[in-house]
Amino acid sequence: xxxxxxxxxxxxxxxxxxxxxxxxxxxxxxxxxxxxxxxxxxxxxxxxxxxxxxxxxxxxxxxxxxxxxxxxxxxxxxxxxxxxxxxxxxxxxxxxxxxxxxxxxxxxxxxxxxxxxxxxxxxxxxxxxxxxxxxxxxxxxxxxxxxxxxxxxxxxxxxxxxxxxxxxxxxxxxxxxxxxxxxxxxxxxxxxxxxxxxxxxxxxxxxxxxxxxxxxxxxxxxxxxxxxxxxxxxxxxxxxxxxxxxxxxxxxxxxxxxxxxxxxxxxxxxxxxxxxxxxxxxxxxxxxxxxxxxxxxxxxxxxxxxxxxxxxxxxxxxxxxxxxxxxxxxxxxxxxxxxxxxxxxxxxxxxxxxxxxxxxxxxxxxxxxxxxxxxxxxxxxxxxxxxxxxxxxxxxxxxxxxxxxxxx
Ligand code: FES
Ligand SMILES: [Fe+2]
Numbered sequence: 001x002x003x004x005x006x007x008x009x010x011x012x013x014x015x016x017x018x019x020x021x022x023x024x025x026x027x028x029x030x031x032x033x034x035x036x037x038x039x040x041x042x043x044x045x046x047x048x049x050x051x052x053x054x055x056x057x058x059x060x061x062x063x064x065x066x067x068x069x070x071x072x073x074x075x076x077x078x079x080x081x082x083x084x085x086x087x088x089x090x091x092x093x094x095x096x097x098x099x100x101x102x103x104x105x106x107x108x109x110x111x112x113x114x115x116x117x118x119x120x121x122x123x124x125x126x127x128x129x130x131x132x133x134x135x136x137x138x139x140x141x142x143x144x145x146x147x148x149x150x151x152x153x154x155x156x157x158x159x160x161x162x163x164x165x166x167x168x169x170x171x172x173x174x175x176x177x178x179x180x181x182x183x184x185x186x187x188x189x190x191x192x193x194x195x196x197x198x199x200x201x202x203x204x205x206x207x208x209x210x211x212x213x214x215x216x217x218x219x220x221x222x223x224x225x226x227x228x229x230x231x232x233x234x235x236x237x238x239x240x241x242x243x244x245x246x247x248x249x250x251x252x253x254x255x256x257x258x259x260x261x262x263x264x265x266x267x268x269x270x271x272x273x274x275x276x277x278x279x280x281x282x283x284x285x286x287x288x289x290x291x292x293x294x295x296x297x298x299x300x301x302x303x304x305x306x307x308x309x310x311x312x313x314x315x316x317x318x319x320x321x322x323x324x325x326x327x328x329x330x331x332x333x334x335x336x337x338x339x340x341x342x343x344x345x346x347x348x349x350x351x352x353x354x355x356x357x358x359x360x361x362x363x364x365x366x367x368x369x370x371x372x373x374x375x376x377x378x379x380x381x382x383x384x385x386x387x388x389x390x391x392x393x394x395x396x397x398x399x400x401x402x403x404x405x406x407x408x
Contacts, residue, residue, distance in 0.1 A: 009354040009396075016390035018361040020378055022348040024392050025196035025358075030385075031296035038275055038384050039064035043167050045277055045290045046071045046155040048304065049147060050184035051098070052079060056115060059098045060084055062300070063157060064292050069143055070094050070104070071153055074115035079147060081155045082117045082140040093140075117142050150179040150279065150288070150306065168273065171238035175269055177262030178281055186320055187305030189329060195341035197276050197291045197299040198377075203337045204270070204278040204289065205239060205373035208362060212340060215332040218251045220244070220268070229368045237274030237380030239373040243267045246282070251332075258284035258318045261308060272373060274380050284315075285323035297345055303327065303334070355396060 012019050024030065046061040046069060058072035061081075068084035070093065086093050086106040093106045093113070103120065105112045112121035117140035125135065144156045146164040149172055154164050161167075172179060193200065203209060210216040220226050229242040245266045249255045256266045260283040263269070269281040276291035286306040293299050305323040307316050326333050348356055360374035378389040385392070 005354055011390070011396055012357050012359060012361070014359070014361050016388060017375055017379065019357045019359045020389040021391055021393070021396060022356040022358055023395070024378075024381075024389055025199055025345070026296055026348050027393065028296045030387075030392060031196075031293065033385065035064055035293070037386075038381070039293065041156075041158045041161060041384075042275060043146070043154045043156045043161065043164050045152045045288070046081060046145070047153050048183075048185045048306070049079065049151045049153060050309070052153070054100065056100045056102050057098070058094065058101060058104075060094055060096070061155065062292055063155070065157065067157065068092055068094075069155060069157075070140075071145070071155070072101075072104075072115050075102075079145060079153050080115065080117065081143040081145040081153070082113075083143065085141065086111055087119060087138040087140065088122075111138070113140055150286070151183050152288070167236055169234050169236060169238065171234045171240060171271055171273060174232075174240055174242070175271055175279065175281065178260055178269065178286075179279075181261045182309035183286065183306045184309050185304050186307045186316065187323055187328070188302070190300055190302045191338065192294065192298060192300050193338055193341060194298055195338075195345040196296055197293040198381075199341045199344055200289075200291065200299060200301060200337070201272065201276050201278070201377070202360075202374055203341065204280075205272050205377060206360070206362075206369075206371050207241070208369045208371065209337075209340070212336055213333055215251050215326070219246050219248050223247050223250070227364075227368050231366045231368075231370060231372045233372060233376045237377055239272050239376050241270040241368070241373075243269045256282075256284055256322055258315060258322075260284055260286070272377075274377060282322075282326065285319045285327075287323065287327050297349065 047059045051059055052071060052073045055073055055075045055077060058070055061069045061071055063069055069081050070084045071079060071081045073079045084092050084094050088109055088111045091106050091108040093104050103112050103114060110123050111119060114120050119135045119138035122135055144161060146154050148164060210221045225244045229244055232240045245264060246268050248266060259265050260281060263283050265283060267281060267283045271279040278289040280287045288304045290302045291299050307319040325331060360371035362369055362371040364370040366372050382389045
């Protein structure tokens with residue numbers, strides 16, 4: 001039976017842990033609060049170590065706060081991160097997305113910094129400042145950084161944050177061997193999508209939407225063992241899904257024979273790190289997604305494809321081929337997820353009074369189509385935000401009371 005406006009607006013007959021109000025995806029004030037309470041306090045991937053392989057190599061990273069960061073490898077080969085903000089008058093020091101620089105000189109008045117963030121030169125320092133301003137007090141603002149989990153450089157702008165290892169916990173317990181070999185990025189692209197970052201991440205946390213992907217229907221969903229996989233949940237909102245051997249020959253007739261070190265042939269392993277990082281190993285290739293929310297309805301997604309550093313040219317070509325077949329810009333899979341997310345966003349932003357509820361209510365003993373991964377995510381979101389995701393603005397509770405009042 002179809003529903004009236006009042007029926008549509010009623011909370012689903014589910015525990016509040018099993019659905020969210022779509023305002024969680026569209027409200028700009030909530031988005032600003034998320035940046036402050038979640039993104040400014042959490043460990044995020046800034047880049048991969050193979051993207052700054054040599055001394056003085058740097059990359060810039062746009063942090064969700066809006067700050068630009070410089071991630072730079074020093075002559076001691078240690079990678080450090082700083083605000084890309086000059087101590088003099090706040091100009092951006094580095095303009096290019098990547099490069100190599102022994103010294104970082106701000107173009108405005110030529111204050112200069114080394115790779116440890118120390119201010120090493122102020123033009124005409126003594127005549128202008130005397131003893132009042134001193135180089136040694138004018139270093140860059142360093143950002144906490146740590147290397148790990150497949151060779152990524154993680155950053156956290158909160159000086160009071162917990163260590164990266166404590167944040168990740170045991171989430172990589174099933175991917176330890178596979179992420180211990182030196183790796184390098186062979187593919188990078190990014191996309192700005194008109195959707196909320198959580199909707200993108202949801203597509204990496206639930207496999208129920210495999211029905212949308214023709215390729216996945218043939219090569220996973222309809223194969224033996226697909227529904228036997230288990231989701232594991234970890235503190236701080238992370239999840240991991242058990243592997244299976246995918247029969248790729250069901251689509252196009254060719255199986256993926258090249259293995260990944262420490263993994264079985266054609267494995268499919270998945271780890272989601274709260275609030276927006278995903279590791280997917282589909283042997284022979286690795287994909288890692290990271291996100292930078294730009295507004296409630298816009299997100300920058302960075303896609304990296306990784307191979308084994310010790311690959312022969314033939315092995316690398318094979319990894320690239322399979323990576324691109326599925327996840328390249330003309331691949332079989334990514335564009336479908338992006339399309340669905342943009343459709344959701346358009347629908348959720350409609351100027352109507354009734355809420356749209358988003359369900360994650362499937363319970364199947366934590367197996368493949370159980371939506372435990374989404375529930376785990378929104379439980380963590382609610383904890384950090386101090387708001388119930390099912391009614392983050394209190395509007396449903398208020399309107400339910402109003403309805404009850406007018407009925408009485
Ligand atoms: S703002 Fe950088 S040197 Fe003046
Ligand atoms: Fe998908």
